Amino acid sequence: MRELLGALGLAWPRLLIYPSGVVGLGLAWLLGRWIDWVTDDRRRTKAGVRPIFVLRPSSFVYYLDCLPPLLGLALLPLPPARSFPYGIDLLAALTLFEWPRWRARMGGCECRAPSAERQEPRTEDLPGDLYIGYGLILVSVLAINAATGGIELAGLLHTPASVDGRILLLSGGLLWLFAQRYLGARARAAGMAERLATLGHLLISVLPLLALLATALEERLPAGWSGWLLPALAFCAAALVLGAALRLEQPARWAERLTIAMAGALIIWLIVRESGLLR
Amino acid sequence: MTPRRLAFLALALMMLLGLALAVIARDVPIAPQRLRELVRLDALSAVFLLLSAGAGLARLMTRPASQPLRTLVATGLLGISYVCGHLAGVAAGFLAATLVLERADSWAGPTARRSTFNVLRFTLALPLAAALCLAAGLSVIGLSSGEWRYAAPLAGSGLSSPVFALVLLAALLGAGLWALPLGKPIGPPDPLLASAFFYPLLRLYSLGPWNLGWLFATMLLGGAAMLWAAFQAATIATETAHWFALMLIGMALLGAGMGSGAGIALAIFALISLPVILVGLTNEPDGPAWPLWLLSSAAPFSILFVTVWIGVAAALAGGLSLLGVAIWAAALLSTLAVARRAAACGPNNPASMQPDRLVFGQPVYLAASLSLTLGIASPGLLSLLVSPIVSQLQGGLTPFGEIELWPWAGLIAVNLGQQPVATLPSLALVALMLILAALAWLAARLLRVWRRRSE
Numbered sequence: 001m002r003e004l005l006g007a008l009g010l011a012w013p014r015l016l017i018y019p020s021g022v023v024g025l026g027l028a029w030l031l032g033r034w035i036d037w038v039t040d041d042r043r044r045t046k047a048g049v050r051p052i053f054v055l056r057p058s059s060f061v062y063y064l065d066c067l068p069p070l071l072g073l074a075l076l077p078l079p080p081a082r083s084f085p086y087g088i089d090l091l092a093a094l095t096l097f098e099w100p101r102w103r104a105r106m107g108g109c110e111c112r113a114p115s116a117e118r119q120e121p122r123t124e125d126l127p128g129d130l131y132i133g134y135g136l137i138l139v140s141v142l143a144i145n146a147a148t149g150g151i152e153l154a155g156l157l158h159t160p161a162s163v164d165g166r167i168l169l170l171s172g173g174l175l176w177l178f179a180q181r182y183l184g185a186r187a188r189a190a191g192m193a194e195r196l197a198t199l200g201h202l203l204i205s206v207l208p209l210l211a212l213l214a215t216a217l218e219e220r221l222p223a224g225w226s227g228w229l230l231p232a233l234a235f236c237a238a239a240l241v242l243g244a245a246l247r248l249e250q251p252a253r254w255a256e257r258l259t260i261a262m263a264g265a266l267i268i269w270l271i272v273r274e275s276g277l278l279r
Numbered sequence: 280m281t282p283r284r285l286a287f288l289a290l291a292l293m294m295l296l297g298l299a300l301a302v303i304a305r306d307v308p309i310a311p312q313r314l315r316e317l318v319r320l321d322a323l324s325a326v327f328l329l330l331s332a333g334a335g336l337a338r339l340m341t342r343p344a345s346q347p348l349r350t351l352v353a354t355g356l357l358g359i360s361y362v363c364g365h366l367a368g369v370a371a372g373f374l375a376a377t378l379v380l381e382r383a384d385s386w387a388g389p390t391a392r393r394s395t396f397n398v399l400r401f402t403l404a405l406p407l408a409a410a411l412c413l414a415a416g417l418s419v420i421g422l423s424s425g426e427w428r429y430a431a432p433l434a435g436s437g438l439s440s441p442v443f444a445l446v447l448l449a450a451l452l453g454a455g456l457w458a459l460p461l462g463k464p465i466g467p468p469d470p471l472l473a474s475a476f477f478y479p480l481l482r483l484y485s486l487g488p489w490n491l492g493w494l495f496a497t498m499l500l501g502g503a504a505m506l507w508a509a510f511q512a513a514t515i516a517t518e519t520a521h522w523f524a525l526m527l528i529g530m531a532l533l534g535a536g537m538g539s540g541a542g543i544a545l546a547i548f549a550l551i552s553l554p555v556i557l558v559g560l561t562n563e564p565d566g567p568a569w570p571l572w573l574l575s576s577a578a579p580f581s582i583l584f585v586t587v588w589i590g591v592a593a594a595l596a597g598g599l600s601l602l603g604v605a606i607w608a609a610a611l612l613s614t615l616a617v618a619r620r621a622a623a624c625g626p627n628n629p630a631s632m633q634p635d636r637l638v639f640g641q642p643v644y645l646a647a648s649l650s651l652t653l654g655i656a657s658p659g660l661l662s663l664l665v666s667p668i669v670s671q672l673q674g675g676l677t678p679f680g681e682i683e684l685w686p687w688a689g690l691i692a693v694n695l696g697q698q699p700v701a702t703l704p705s706l707a708l709v710a711l712m713l714i715l716a717a718l719a720w721l722a723a724r725l726l727r728v729w730r731r732r733s734e
Contacts, residue, residue, distance in 0.1 A: 004687040008710055015715060063719035068579060071712055086688050086704035091591055091607065095579050102577045102618055134611050138604045145600050150700035151591075270600075 007085050011074065018081050019203070020074035028195040031202065031239060035185060038243040065100045069196035072096035076203050077154045079210075080227035090141055090151040090204070097200040100193035101184045132256070133182030136175045139263040143172035144208070146270050156207035159215040164273070166212060171266055173208035176201065177238060178259055181245045202238050210234040283339065286347035290335045290354060297329030305667035308430075310364060316428050319364030322667035323485075327361045327478045329664070330550050334470040337554030340642055341470070341520075341561045350471065353379045357475045364428050366421045369479065370414035377410045377453075377472070406472050409453035413479055416445030420486070435487035443493050446483060447500075450476045454528045456504050458521075459511075468524050470557050474550045480535055481546065481668075484675030489538055497536025502605055505529030509609035512616035519616050520560035526613060527553045530590055530606065540669035541593030541680035541692060547665050548586040551653065555582055559646030560620075568621035570647035575617035576610040580709060582653040583610075585690075589682055592692030592701035596680030655709055658684055 015021055075088050088096075141151060147168035148155035156173075160166050185198045210230055218226050280288075300320060303309065308321035335354040339347055353376040360372025421427040424437030451457065453476030455468030483489070489497075505526050512522035527549045534545030559574040576583045587610040594603030653660065662684050669676065678695055685691040689705035 001687050004707060004710070007707065008714070011711060011714075015711065015718070063723055064716075067712060067715050067719060070715055071708065074711065074715075075708075086685075086707040087702055088704065088708070089592075089701045091588055091701065092579065092703055092708070095577060095584060099577060099579065102614065103572075105618065130611075130615065134608070138608060141607070142600055142604055145595060145603075145700075149694075149698065151595060152699065152702055 003085070010082060011084060014074040014081055014084060015070075019076050019078045020070045024070065024073045024196065024199065025192075027235075028192065028199045031199050032195040034239055034243060035198070035246060038247050065103055065191075065193040066196060068096040068099040069193060069200050072200045073196065073203070075153075076200070077157055077207070078203065079231055087152060087154045089153060090144065093153060093200070093204060094137065097197045097204075098183075100191075100197050104184065104191075104194055129182040132260070133179045136179035136182070136259065136263055139266055140172040140175035140179065142270055143168045143175065143266055146273065147172065153204070153207065156204075157211045157214075159211045168266075168270075169208045170212060171262075173205040174241070175259075175263060175266075177205040177242055178245050180242060185242065185246060202242055203235070206231070206234045206238045209238060283347045286339060286351040287336065289351050290332045290339070293332035293354065293358065294329055294336075297325055297332055300325035301329060301664055301667070305663070308671065310430065316364040316430055317368065318362055319428075319430055320362050322664075322671050323478070323481060324361040326547065326664050326668060327475070328358050330474045330547075331357050331361075331471060333551075334474045334554050337470045337558050340558050349379055353377075354471060357471070357478075361478060364430055366417040366427050366429055366434075369429075369482075370410075370417045373413055373475070373479070374407075374410045376475070377406045380406070380469075380472075405452050405457060406469070409449040409451075409472075409476060412445045412452065413449035413476070416442045416449065417479070419445070429482065429485055438483065438486045440493070443483065443489070446479050447493075447497060450480045450532065451500065452476075454532075456500075456525065456528060456532075459504055459507050459525060468521070468528065470524070470554045473524065473528055474553060477531055477535065477546065477550060481543070481672075484538075484672040486675070488675045488677070494536050494538045498533055498599075498602070499536075501529050501532030501534070501536055502602060503529070505533060505609050506605055506612075509612040509616075513612040516619065519620055520557055522616070523556050523560055523613060524553060526609060527556060527586070530586065530609075533602070533606070534590065534593065537593055537597055537599075537680070538677045539593065539597055539680040540676055541589070541596050541682045543669050543672065543676065544661060544665045544682040545586070545590045545593050547668065548582070548589050548657070548660070551660065552582045552586050552650075555646050555649050555653065559643050559650065560617075561642075570643045571617055571621045573647040573650050574643075575614050577614045577617070578651075580651055580654040580705065580712075582650045582657070583613075585654045585657045585703070585705070588701070588703050589690070589692075592682060592690075592703075593680050595700045596682075596692045596694045598679065598694070655705060657705060658689055661690060 017023060072088075072093050075084065075086075075093075077083075077087055144156065145151055147160050147165045148158060156169070160169060180198060180201050183201075184194065185201075213230050213234055214226060217230065221229065301322060304320050304322055304325050308319060310316045310319040331354050335350050338345060338350050356372050356376040356379065360369045360376070363369050363372060419439070419442050420429075420434065420437035422437075423439070424433050424435070426433040426437070428434065454473040458468065506529075508522045508525035508529055512519055512526065515522070531546045531549035531553075534542040534547075534549060536542065537545065556574055559570065572578050573581050574583065575581065576587045578584060587606060590606040591603045594600070594606060661682060665682070666684070669681075680695070681693050683691050683693060685702065685704060688707050690703045691699050692701040694700050
């Protein structure tokens, strides 16, 4: 009990400053602007700039939808945040970050900007996108589990010793990022909670990249720089990749087929690897 | 006092009795020598007494036309089976319980058409067939080993593939998985029988370890049933409760087939979730849809989320990655089903979330509250109910995966080498969520004051 209370006392900077809190909200805003620019969203208010999210202080439900992604952000093992002894795994992180998206998909999320029309449940085209998106997520989990031996988020920061392990880890992160295209990152008039969710997913995919960058560059950087520079570098790289994935117009059949082919090849490689046929 | 109230009260007392016996028998089974081990109470017996009492309550709530006293008597007979150390007594208890359950016409109602009546008679006959299969299987154990007390050392020599097949068939028929190939639901499975028929299946671990073929067959059937039911739930707009129940039964079968402590945890948690989900999804909420979200695996602290987490963690800890992904996929499909119901049910606007609009007397709100409470209390459930079962069945289980208590934090899954593969610090998450909620409320109040002043 004492350890839990002590850990809660250490969690304040994570909740209020970084990775959640002020920095989290700022990064979500920045990411939202980037996504809107990349997807060429031209809806603007009379003032010229459409607000990415609008605070609605009269609705406590609005804040309730933001809490799970904020909690997920606070528990990400991102440097240079102070370490927290109780880490979560990919399943818990996915559940926390997907909460506002599930609510928004069914028209129930109060986190949309007030200028957006009332959202009706998108049940017609929804399953197709969800099957592809979650299918990619699950293949990503297979790859990450094969590379790290588990699904803990902290394990994503440990670079595997073998080359195929590193390839699996990086592939897992990339597939997790590509899946966001189908899971709502392109959503127009997305509110704060959804932007936080997209940020959370992006930061999950940043973790494997961060591990590989740390292995490659840590000895070449001055002491103390890697904790600040590498996360920023990895975040920018992941945001660029996400932007490229979202930029593709619908229907981008070649991109979908390529992604699905990569996922299929990964599954076959995993099966062969686990069965020991190559030994 | 009406029969219904009497049955509710008696079943509630039975739940408390089961809980008390689970505490008493958690370290050492109770088997009085004077009774020559005809009465034997261990952790598995106590937990199933608790589960059956809860399932009986759920049965009364989801089948209003059912006869409450028959449900009470059937639950009592099953309870006697659980504490009986003699295989013939176990079989007799199950047979008597299935015979006591009400006739089909009392459930369908006097105006039911003949075709519906025939189908329902068929559905009643199958649990009876399940009980007969179980009786046959347990009789073969007794006759071939010459020992009818399952705790005796020689009883394990009677465990063979035909016996296992009979007991597994009894579980499939009794739990209602036969409905999956039909494709057309005829009502949710009976929660009382669905959970009860897992007792003899798990009891086989007391006799000895299962061979690889039995484990594989059980996992295959359970996994296929789970995925099939989840897919049906996602693609068919009606009878969500039916498909969810079958999905959870499939998960329980999958857990039983893993043959590890983590698998037992999955089976028990799936059976705990079953009555809660049935009560919640059988009724529509009259108002906002948030209770339905708390009954899905999309809600972070719900009992279904914890069950799915245990399933995925158990599979990964046992080196069964594809199985873990299959459980995760089933959870995502089931979330789609609940999300559709939530979208179709009640207005989703801020006005409907006002406290005075909430109608707490409905069963769906009770189920949602239970789901949240049991999900948050999952470390306690693991420590009190599951860990004693695992330690007492240790001789029959494999070491490939354990779900352990993370003291004052939550749950942690470890593999054969005691390496953590998945972590769920649920208590820490709840504490942090409360802090965040308090900060959000404060921010909302401050912004409201600021807005008023600026206006």
